[in-house]
Amino acid sequence: MKILHSKMTTQELANCVGMAKQTINRWIREQHWITEPIPGVKGGRARLIHITPEVRNFLSSTPKLRHLSLTLQAAENEFPYHAQDSCPLWRQIQDVLAMMTDEEKQRLHVLLVREGLSGFLQRLKIADESA
Template identity: 40%
Template structure:
């Protein structure tokens, strides 16, 4: 079985964390490291990716399962979205609570029916 070694930079690229965070974990968790041949300085080590490291990275992994493609910068929203958001922001807390209760109770279709929008 071939041993898998990765540099902190490679681990950082795969996990989305910074190289500094990976190096902090290496020291704190006492992961097995070895010097890289021909490399001097702080970037000159590699990490043995064993089951302990895999488990730590798995439990520490950022949750990136959500598709972020539907997020848009606020400047690119359609006019209706901007109008609705601005209107809700201008409501009092009592008005927001009542609107929330209505939406939870009747849903969007119920609210649209009350407004005469079918």
């Protein structure tokens, strides 16, 4: 099952629906989809696409995409519940957690409780050396 997040990069949406990035960019222009710049990326070309009901409807009406099983989230006003919502890394972490099995999630929980954040980061070999 494919999941559409509330905001996605062109590449993420292209991967999700099995299309080329150029096709997604063409749809953005033709359909006047709402986008926003990705913070911290220079040049202004990297953008996040707001996955609005109009975008979902367009995707579901495209002949090639009708067969895809897309999780269409309930439409609600966009509101960043957490400051991390616009951070691509945060979304990537959420995606990884969503793909984990229940057993893997439980083992990760036990590891975090036992080791804490610093122990977890040390195991990943990304701990801050100066701390």
